[in-house]
Amino acid sequence: MRVGISGFEPKRLTQVREARGLSKINLGRLVERSPSTITKWESGYHSPDADALTALSIILQCPTSWFTKPVTLYENNPVFFRTLANTAKDLCAASEHYMEWLQEISAHLQEELDFPEVNIPYLDVSDYRQIDDEMIEIMASKCRKLWGLGLAPLADLLLVIENAGVICSRFAQGSTVMDGYSQWNERESRPYIILASDKNNYFRSRFDAAHELGHLVLHRFIKRLDIVNFKPIEAQAHKFAACFMLPEEAFSVELPPGPTLENFITLKQRWGMSAQSMITRAKELLLISDVEHLRLYKQVSARGWRKGEPFDDQNEPEVVRLLPRSLQLLLDEGIFSKQSFIKYLDMSSTDVENLMSLPQGYLSENNVLQLTPKLKSKRNATINDSDEDNVVNMFDNKPR
Known part of the structure; x- marks a missing residue:
């Protein structure tokens, strides 16, 4: 008999646990539950209670709403990896x-x-x-x-x-x-x-x-x-x-x-x-x-070039453009704010930043009050907002 919160999606727990590189044993230790309990949650036989769900959210660094987000299942071609070694199975x-x-x-x-x-x-x-x-x-x-x-x-x-x-x-x-x-x-x-x-x-x-x-x-x-x-x-x-x-x-x-x-x-x-x-x-x-x-x-x-050749450190890797520009367009058009976009996706902001190739912390930036410094030179009048670049040149009137 299934107990715990309603609407729990077992696959969401499996996804985020494996994405974080945690075994059922290790996750059980972190949330103070047995591996068999984790297995029951992921099989859909039981659901975590509210306290356990909060613990999962903290440990796995995702919102609690992630665990009730519906999963769309569809048949895809295989993912083509560069390795299939047993040592890379978790990866x-x-x-x-x-x-x-x-x-x-x-x-x-x-x-x-x-x-x-x-x-x-x-x-x-x-x-x-x-x-x-x-x-x-x-x-x-x-x-x-x-x-x-x-x-x-x-x-x-x-x-x-x-x-x-x-x-x-x-x-x-x-x-x-x-x-x-x-x-x-x-x-x-x-x-x-x-x-x-x-x-x-x-x-x-x-x-x-x-x-x-x-x-x-x-x-x-x-x-x-x-x-x-x-x-x-x-x-x-x-x-x-x-x-x-x-x-x-x-x-x-x-x-x-x-x-x-x-x-x-x-x-x-x-x-x-x-x-x-x-x-x-x-x-x-x-x-x-x-x-x-x-x-x-x-x-x-x-020449030791197996690990690195000349000029390797002189070019920055090419950047992804489509996804960052897509979000910027949505923000510019007022369709989403950064906060509402994260809520819309019901995902970890860090995961979204990674997957959309955004700068780290971009979606958690807060608006900061910007204050313009007002400096007074002993030789000049008060510098105010109208002065170019709000920068004081201390040498403009220096005697020559």
């Missing part, structure tokens, strides 16, 4: 919930705003074994042609992807294992990408975005992701990223014969791709031999 579970929440936020925003139409070419293929290298090259070229990109380097990849109707998010995942993940929402026929900001590397982030775009283009109808097909599917997305970011016709012309590491570093800033990714692409295009490839990678290791 994958958390990431799936972040993807669910991002799509919830997007659905609410689309009730008020018209997002860009989805303009993504994709393969009508349900078996990854039907996809070969030639097909990947063709699809990468098709994307560039459809979006009018030509063969030139891309100045802002995330902007290109968002303009094609993909909803993107970028925030810290709490681990360097999870570079990014993506999913098609079949109910909306709209794709989603979440990128990790943990490594804070412009070049790596661009490759990650192109990799996830590859999943959206190549694997829309792949319905299963497991330990058997994971590696070949990842290799296909890697191949797409290289083809899309470094098109053969242009890249092969710019790379000199017998290229050195310095040649690749020179091209790095122009193409926005790491030297190591360009070396791999050059080998795939037969622009360098196996011997040259091995020599270059030995030099990469000898």
